[in-house]
Every structure is written in structure tokens, then in C-alpha cells.
Amino acid sequence: MSSKKETKIAELCGGNSADARPRHPEWLRRPVPKVGQGRRVQEVLRKGGLHTVCDEAACPNRGECFCRGTATFLILGDHCTRNCRFCNVAHGTAPKPDPDEPARLAEAVRTMGLSHVVVTSVTRDDLADGGAGQFARTIRLLKQQLPGVTVEVLVPDFGGALNLVDIVMEARPDVFNHNIETVPRVYPLVRPQADFDRSLKVLERAAELVRENVVTKSGMMVGLGETDEEVVEAMRKLRGVQCRVLTIGQYLQPARSAFPVRRYVTPDQFSAFEREGKALGFDTVVAGPFVRSSYRAAEVFDDSLEHGSDREHA
Ligand code: SF4
Numbered sequence: 001m002s003s004k005k006e007t008k009i010a011e012l013c014g015g016n017s018a019d020a021r022p023r024h025p026e027w028l029r030r031p032v033p034k035v036g037q038g039r040r041v042q043e044v045l046r047k048g049g050l051h052t053v054c055d056e057a058a059c060p061n062r063g064e065c066f067c068r069g070t071a072t073f074l075i076l077g078d079h080c081t082r083n084c085r086f087c088n089v090a091h092g093t094a095p096k097p098d099p100d101e102p103a104r105l106a107e108a109v110r111t112m113g114l115s116h117v118v119v120t121s122v123t124r125d126d127l128a129d130g131g132a133g134q135f136a137r138t139i140r141l142l143k144q145q146l147p148g149v150t151v152e153v154l155v156p157d158f159g160g161a162l163n164l165v166d167i168v169m170e171a172r173p174d175v176f177n178h179n180i181e182t183v184p185r186v187y188p189l190v191r192p193q194a195d196f197d198r199s200l201k202v203l204e205r206a207a208e209l210v211r212e213n214v215v216t217k218s219g220m221m222v223g224l225g226e227t228d229e230e231v232v233e234a235m236r237k238l239r240g241v242q243c244r245v246l247t248i249g250q251y252l253q254p255a256r257s258a259f260p261v262r263r264y265v266t267p268d269q270f271s272a273f274e275r276e277g278k279a280l281g282f283d284t285v286v287a288g289p290f291v292r293s294s295y296r297a298a299e300v301f302d303d304s305l306e307h308g309s310d311r312e313h314a
Contacts, residue, residue, distance in 0.1 A: 058255070083192075086259050109146060180218050219293030
């Protein structure tokens with residue numbers, strides 16, 4: 001193996017990086033995970049011609065997740081039609097939806113032995129259906145070919161076209177996830193082509209169509225200039241549209257050209273967000289420096305079902 005490739009795998013599995021950005025506070029340093037299945041996951045992805053948001057977004061958890069044998073699949077290409085300032089995914093013209101992609105993804109899930117699969121996409125404002133059809137085809141094929149597997153989709157806002165939310169929900173995912181990402185005041189700074197209320201409507205629509213054992217989920221980053229009070233207010237609004245699961249994690253600048261980190265939230269404050277979220281009635285709130293919306297998604301899903309059923313029987 002070339003030394004360049006070895007270096008990449010070492011970085012993915014938590015080894016030293018040549019990156020010289022400012023040092024993080026001590027709670028953002030963590031031990032190097034074992035290499036484990038990291039190489040195997042990369043090989044499966046390469047063979048399937050599949051993308052992951054883990055790689056494209058330069059997620060800081062790649063080492064841990066790949067080495068645990070998991071990843072979050074990115075469908076509909078690796079170029080986004082929007083230009084959010086916190087995101088590392090490349091921008092530009094994306095290819096036509098690939099009709100074979102759902103089958104290749106299902107094969108990768110089978111090979112990786114996943115029991116819970118997370119599928120997301122770049123935002124495809126160029127497509128008439130925003131990519132909703134490809135999500136629906138992927139969910140249906142996974143359910144048909146791998147009946148025991150639960151499917152979580154993390155969708156874009158579809159430009160607020162609620163009929164496209166219906167298309168995804170009709171395919172019956174187990175988790176419908178749409179990230180609000182940040183508080184309304186910060187949207188124009190980091191997400192100028194999106195709208196907080198539009199995202200709430202997407203979640204509200206999905207919640208209206210939810211059947212038994214299906215959960216709606218959202219995620220936020222902190223460190224983009226929001227206040228703690230604004231975070232709690234956003235949580236309140238999410239509960240107002242019946243969102244049941246929430247993830248909150250520290251924003252980390254993925255590239256020099258990306259929006260700078262405005263603050264590092266302490267582990268104590270993340271715990272306070274979790275307590276606040278439980279008090280507001282979420283089934284599950286996972287908050288922590290390295291939490292991302294698909295981080296340990298299988299465990300989060302199980303936890304939400306358990307706590308949702310506690311609530312129903314209370
Ligand atoms: S947290 Fe999600 S996006 Fe990040 S590496 Fe893990 S599975 Fe991939």
C-alpha cells in the first residue's frame with residue numbers, strides 16, 4: 001500500500017493529521033481508535049462506487065464509525081447544489097440520479113452486515129422531485145431485500161415542497177430525519193438558501209404521516225454564533241412540530257474556507273441541553289461535542305423506541 005494511502009487510513013482511524021488549524025479544547029481530544037474494520041468499510045464503499053457523508057463532510061467521527069464497521073451513505077452524487085458555509089461537501093453540477101445506486105447500496109449494507117442503515121443525500125434543487133424518488137426507491141429496495149434492516153433517511157428540505165416529503169414517507173422509512181442545523185438568527189450567515197420555518201414544516205409534515213414505530217428526528221450544531229437560550233427556543237419549536245429525537249453537536253470548521261467556530265460548548269452545557277430536551281418531551285436527546293445526526297444512529301433509534309413506548313404507556 002502506498003504511504004499516502006496508509007496516512008489517509010491512519011487519519012481516518014484517529015491518527016495524526018497534518019492539519020494545522022488551532023488546537024481544540026481538551027474535551028475535543030480523544031484516544032486513537034483501533035483500526036478494526038476501517039479498511040474493510042472503505043473497500044466495500046469503493047467496490048460499490050458509493051459515497052459517504054462521513055468522507056465528503058470530513059466528519060470528525062470517521063475513524064470511530066468506520067472502525068466500528070458503519071458509515072452513512074450519500075446518494076445522488078457528491079456535489080451539492082447549495083452552498084452552506086459550515087459544510088465541506090463539494091458544490092457544483094450533480095449527475096442524473098443513477099438507477100442502479102439503490103441496488104449497489106443494498107449490496108453494501110448486506111456485505112457490511114448493518115442492522116440499521118442511514119441514507120442521506122446532497123441537496124438536489126436541480127431535480128424536479130428534489131431526489132425524493134431516489135430516497136423512496138432506496139428505502140423500498142432495502143426493505144424488500146433486507147427485511148430485518150431498519151432504515152433512517154436524512155433528507156434535505158426539498159425546497160419546502162411537502163408533496164416530496166409524502167413521497168419519502170410513503171416508502172416507510174423507520175426514521176425520518178431532517179436537520180434544522182442551527183437557530184433561525186444564524187441561518188442568513190451560514191445557510192442563506194435555507195429557511196428555519198421551512199425546515200420545521202418539513203418535519204411537521206413527516207410527523208403528520210408517521211405510523212407506529214416511526215420517529216422524526218432533527219439535528220443542530222452549536223458553535224456557529226447562537227446563544228444557549230436560542231438553542232433551547234429552537235428545541236421548543238421542534239417539539240411544537242412533534243419532533244421526537246434530537247442530536248446536538250459541536251460545529252468544527254471542516255476547511256479553512258468554511259465558517260469559523262464561534263465558541264466551544266462545554267460538556268456540562270451539552271448535558272444541560274440533554275436535560276432541557278427531556279423536560280421538553282423529546283423521547284431522546286443526544287448532545288455532546290462529537291455528536292452528529294447519524295452518530296451511533298442505531299443505538300439512538302433503539303433508545304427512542306424504548307422511551308417513546310415508556311411515554312405511551314405512562
Ligand atoms: S457520525 Fe455519521 S457522518 Fe460522521 S462518521 Fe459517523 S456515520 Fe459518518
